[in-house]
Amino acid sequence: MLEVRNLTTVYQDGTKALDNVSFQVPDGAFLAVIGLSGSGKSTLLRCINRLIEPTSGEIMWNGTNVAALKGSELRMARREIGMIFQQFNLVKRSSVMTNVLSGRLGYINPLFSLINYFPADDRRRALAALERVGLTDKINNRADALSGGQQQRVGIARVLMQGVKLLLADEPVSSLDPVLAHSILNQLETLNREDKITVVCSLHYLDLVQRYSSQVLGLRDGKVVFEGDNKAIRQMTPERFKEIYGEEAELVGAGKLSGAEH
Amino acid sequence: MAISSKPGSDLKKSPVVAGLLSLILPGAGHYYAGKRGQGVLLAIIAVIMVGLTFWARGLREVNLRPDTELILIVTTVGFWLWAIAAAALHAAQRPFFLPMLGLVLILGYFYVLGWQVTEVDLRRFFGEFSDTFDIFSKVIWPWDAAVEYDIANVSATTQFANPCPTNTAEIPAQAGAANGKAWVTLDPACGEFSIYDSSKGAVQVGTMLTLKAGGLKPNTHVDVLWTDALGQQYRPRYNGASVEGTADAQGNLTIQFGAPQIETGTQVGTALHTIEVRQELGRSNPHMSEDMELALNRIIITIFQALMATSFGIVLAVPISFIAARNLMAGSPLTLAIYYAVRFVLNVIRSIEPIIWGVIAVVWVGLGPFAGVIALTLHTIASLAKLYSEAIESIESGPIEAITSTGASPVQVVMHAIVPQVIPPYVSFTIYRWDINVRLATIIGLVGGGGIGQILYQYIGQSRWQSAGLCVWLVAATVSVMDYASAEIRKRFV
Numbered sequence: 101m102l103e104v105r106n107l108t109t110v111y112q113d114g115t116k117a118l119d120n121v122s123f124q125v126p127d128g129a130f131l132a133v134i135g136l137s138g139s140g141k142s143t144l145l146r147c148i149n150r151l152i153e154p155t156s157g158e159i160m161w162n163g164t165n166v167a168a169l170k171g172s173e174l175r176m177a178r179r180e181i182g183m184i185f186q187q188f189n190l191v192k193r194s195s196v197m198t199n200v201l202s203g204r205l206g207y208i209n210p211l212f213s214l215i216n217y218f219p220a221d222d223r224r225r226a227l228a229a230l231e232r233v234g235l236t237d238k239i240n241n242r243a244d245a246l247s248g249g250q251q252q253r254v255g256i257a258r259v260l261m262q263g264v265k266l267l268l269a270d271e272p273v274s275s276l277d278p279v280l281a282h283s284i285l286n287q288l289e290t291l292n293r294e295d296k297i298t299v300v301c302s303l304h305y306l307d308l309v310q311r312y313s314s315q316v317l318g319l320r321d322g323k324v325v326f327e328g329d330n331k332a333i334r335q336m337t338p339e340r341f342k343e344i345y346g347e348e349a350e351l352v353g354a355g356k357l358s359g360a361e362h
Numbered sequence: 363m364a365i366s367s368k369p370g371s372d373l374k375k376s377p378v379v380a381g382l383l384s385l386i387l388p389g390a391g392h393y394y395a396g397k398r399g400q401g402v403l404l405a406i407i408a409v410i411m412v413g414l415t416f417w418a419r420g421l422r423e424v425n426l427r428p429d430t431e432l433i434l435i436v437t438t439v440g441f442w443l444w445a446i447a448a449a450a451l452h453a454a455q456r457p458f459f460l461p462m463l464g465l466v467l468i469l470g471y472f473y474v475l476g477w478q479v480t481e482v483d484l485r486r487f488f489g490e491f492s493d494t495f496d497i498f499s500k501v502i503w504p505w506d507a508a509v510e511y512d513i514a515n516v517s518a519t520t521q522f523a524n525p526c527p528t529n530t531a532e533i534p535a536q537a538g539a540a541n542g543k544a545w546v547t548l549d550p551a552c553g554e555f556s557i558y559d560s561s562k563g564a565v566q567v568g569t570m571l572t573l574k575a576g577g578l579k580p581n582t583h584v585d586v587l588w589t590d591a592l593g594q595q596y597r598p599r600y601n602g603a604s605v606e607g608t609a610d611a612q613g614n615l616t617i618q619f620g621a622p623q624i625e626t627g628t629q630v631g632t633a634l635h636t637i638e639v640r641q642e643l644g645r646s647n648p649h650m651s652e653d654m655e656l657a658l659n660r661i662i663i664t665i666f667q668a669l670m671a672t673s674f675g676i677v678l679a680v681p682i683s684f685i686a687a688r689n690l691m692a693g694s695p696l697t698l699a700i701y702y703a704v705r706f707v708l709n710v711i712r713s714i715e716p717i718i719w720g721v722i723a724v725v726w727v728g729l730g731p732f733a734g735v736i737a738l739t740l741h742t743i744a745s746l747a748k749l750y751s752e753a754i755e756s757i758e759s760g761p762i763e764a765i766t767s768t769g770a771s772p773v774q775v776v777m778h779a780i781v782p783q784v785i786p787p788y789v790s791f792t793i794y795r796w797d798i799n800v801r802l803a804t805i806i807g808l809v810g811g812g813g814i815g816q817i818l819y820q821y822i823g824q825s826r827w828q829s830a831g832l833c834v835w836l837v838a839a840t841v842s843v844m845d846y847a848s849a850e851i852r853k854r855f856v
Contacts, residue, residue, distance in 0.1 A: 149767050178769035189760035191782045202778045206769025213770075213777040255764070262768055 101127055102148070102266060102298060107157035107167075109143055109322075117143040118154070119322040125300060125315065130292050132313035132333075133302040136345050140322040141302040145268045148300065149181045150174060161266065179206035182259030186271040188251040190258075192244035196235060199243050199254050200226040203261030222261070229257040233287065249280035256287055267291065269301035273308070281305075285312050306341045309333060318344040380453035384446040391449025404445055404464075411438050411471055418475055430478050437471040497827050504831025508654040511645030516579055518544035519638045522571075524621070526552035527632040534634060544577040546639045552632075556623040567620035574616050575639045578609040585640045586617070590624055591633035598622035615639070653829040656817060661836045663731055664813035667806075668799035670735045675742030675799075676792055682708070682743065683750030690754060704747075711744035716802045720809040734811025738799050746795055753787035790852045797848040804837045 102125040109118040118140045125131045133141045146152040148159055150166060159166040166177050182203075190199045204222045205213065212218070218226075230236050233253035238246060243254060252272060259267060269288060273281035289312055291297045303309050309316060316333050318326025326344050328336070375395050384391030389404030415434050418426055444464045451458045521534035536547035553569025578584060586605045588596045598605045600619035609615045626633070650658075684690055686708060691701035719737035727733050757780060765779040807815020814833050821830035 146763075151763055151767060172771075175769040175771060178767060181767070183764070183767040185760060185764060187760050189758075189764035191761045191765075191779060192758075193786055194782045198782075202765055202770070203768050205765065205771075205774045205778060210771045210773045213774040216777070258764070258768070268767075 101125070101160075101162060102300070103158075103160040104144075104148070105158040105160065107144070107147060107159065108155050109140075109147055109152060110155045117322050118147065121157070121319075121322070121324055123317055123324060123327060125298055127298055128292070128296050129315050130289070130299045130313045131301065131315045131317060132309045133300065133317045133319060134304070134309060134326075134341075134344060135302075135319035139319040141319055142270050143322075144319065145183070145270050145300060145302060148266075148268055149178050149183055151183075175206055179262050180264055181266045181268060182262045182264035183268040183270065184252065184255040184259060184272050186274050188248070188255050188275075190243040190251055190254055192242070194243060195240050196230070196243055196246070196254050197223075197226060197239045200229055200257045200261060203229075203258035206262065225261060226257070229260040230254075232260065233257045248276050249283060252276065252280075252284050253287070256284075256291075260291075264297055266298045266300070269299060271302050271304065274304055281308065288312070306336070306338060310336070320344060375453040377450040377454040381446045381450040384449040385442075388442055388445030389449075391446065392452060395449055395452040397452055407468055408441065408445070411441065411468070414475060418479065421479070424479050424481065426478060430474055433474045434471060437467045437474070441467040441471070500827035501831035501834055504828040504835065507826075507828035508651055508832055509648050510651040511649075512647040513645055514643040516544050516577075516641040516643060517638055518546040518575060518577070519636050520546045520548055521551070522548050522621075522635045522637055523552035523632050524624075524626065524635060525554060525632060526550075532632060539576055542577060544575065544639070546573065546575040546637065548573055548637060553621050555621045555626065558623060565623065568623075569621045570618060571621055572616065572618050573605075573637070573639070574614070575609075576612075576614045578613040578615060578639070579641055579643060580609055580611050580613045582609050582641050582643070583607075584609055584615050585642075587638040587640060588622055588624075589636040589638070591629070591635060596622060596624070609641070653821075653826075654832055657814060657829070657832045657836050660807075660814040660817055660833075661840055664803045664807070664815070664837075665800060665840065667731050667734050667738065667803040667811075667813050668796060671738030671742050671799050671803070672792065672796040674735070674739040675746050675795065678739075678743045679746035679750055680788075682747040683754060686747050686751035687754035688751075689757075708744045708747055711740055712748065714741075716741045716806060717809055720806045720811040724810040729810040729812070729816075731812030734803060734806040734813055734815075737806055737811055738802055741802070742795055742799060746791060749791040749795075750784075750788060753784055753791070756787075757783040793848045793851050797844045800844045801841050804841070 104124075105122050107118050107121040108116070110116050121140070121144060123131075133144060135141050143152055147154045148161075148166065150169070154167050157167060161177065161181070164177065166174070166181075169177055191202070201218045201222060204218065204225070208218065208222070227236070227239075230239060233256050235250060235253055235257065238250065243251060246254065255272075267288070272288070273284050276284065285301075285308060288299055288301065292299045301313070303313070310333050313333060314330045316326060316328050316336070317324060326340075380391035380395050382391075383394050387405050388408040389401040389406075391401070392398075392404055393401030395401075415438060418424070418434070419431070441464060444460070444467060448458050448461075448464065520536055523532065523534055527533060534551045536549070536551055537545055538547055539545055549572045550569060553571065556568040557566045558564075559566045573586065575584065584607050586598060586607075588598045590596070598619065599622065605617060605619045605622075607615050607617050624635075682704065685697075685700055686704045688701060691697040716737050719740050720734060723733035723736035727736060761779040761783065762775060765775050770778065803811075803813050803815070804818075805815050807813040807817070808819045810816060814837060818830055818833040818837075821827075821833065
């Protein structure tokens, strides 16, 4: 169970990226976070695993306040909280295998990293993860030789190595075309259903939100402007969606919605 | 020239004022007429043209030809008049008839002056090109100098005294026939040299000598070599031809000739000269010449110089690159100040050519390869640190984020997110630099920095073009191989 309480994040330049954000995500939920660019989606996701330091508030993850953790305790918590990214964030010049293995770093002695050593057990695990995302034939390819969709699947395999219980997905399909977007989100759905991994995913397209999420959190200017469950999402009209996105996004939003249907 | 303002224009300026202003300084009228940028530019050009004319007239190295001077003055005056007309027409807001004329006059001025001060001489360029043929052919095809042979000789020597000593016991004895060995005798064994009598315009022949030799290889050419008391060797000449001959079927030879024309100068007393008969029986056992061996040794030293300079450069450039990377140093004003200071020093070191560092290093540690290594190392540090730091500046933060989010420790983040991004460009830049250093090492010798450049410079000074050609070929071969190898390695690595 993830519970965020009164989370506020103010950047050094004074920008208030998150303003008193509170919400709950039950175990096994698929939460879609929606909102305009700059509404605080990325900041929220990065606060949960502390890539960005929140200014105040609590992030309760299975009874622990992640916001207050330090050093190795924080790293232990991060192992359970995986993250995939819009730009995939693979080490481009390294092989697919190396990228996947790096998901295991939280479990191995840092001294091994100096000689780039991974236990044989981890290699087996990496093979299994690659099999699961369907990339066994690309093991030795350089990451930047892969297509966008394949790179995101490497990102998912990397997360699988962590043995995650919570998956943060920061616009995982925004760099991909609609067909690939469905393929990636299908994989997230599988992880969510079969592995009981809680997913917190920021998304742009309403049809994807309606199709995949069980819960929605709408952000605008760092504030929560919408919270609803599966039923509320189904009933959410494009008009309501546009309210969250703001008037200026109206046309673009409508275009994206129709574009994603095909 | 009809100058009138356009009726009804509110912005019109007086063409007369514009013209007068431009008479004082070209461009002033343009400025007045509203063409400010053009006005400033024209004024600067006018000042430069006048200044350069005075400078060229005062030059001692170059004698300005009168026609050149005339062209300079005509183009300057023409430019002046053009500027006046243009300014007046601009002020009157009328279209200008010859906008390109000014440019033609300016360019004409600079090319005529430039032609003179750089002493361009097409007659010499084409007419005296043939002077280089000899050098060119030797440098381009130097391989004769790469091989030496053992030369099998038949040779015998005897001595000759000049002038004849008063004590006959001092006349060199002539050995005569020896058992199976080559021998040579002179008769007489002392005498006077030939002298050129300038009043008669003819040579006054000295003592007539009879050279007898035996024990030679039959029917084979014989050279006669005359070595004076100071060790200078001549091929004596008599009646306009070299003194030489061919041994008869018994291996004997007799030549008669006048004693050669040898300057005795301030010689006191009797001097002994050595006369040699020599037959070259053929060349055998071809082997590498001394020059070739030296050039090979030096090219290997040169490659090592590049290796040493590159490795010293890497060791020092890696730590410096971190403090020269803006993204790492932008944190506080102090670190930013360090960044700017380091960058400045690196730029200064880099902007000084390695050959100049070579001169400094020779003063520092003396002639030799080490001076070259110092010069190359300094330049390498500066350029590698710059390239490395730019590699650091261009790393992506995404992988750092991703690796951090897996629960990795800071060491692991560096090893798995930063190092993989930085290593390939580091390797690439380093190989590229090693390639450059080999090239630079070949010329750093010109200023005494050891390696092949040093002997190349010596050979050029001694006009030993074939030996210089050997060095040039070795340099070219080494640089080509390095160039190709470094390109291949970088292609595979990055």
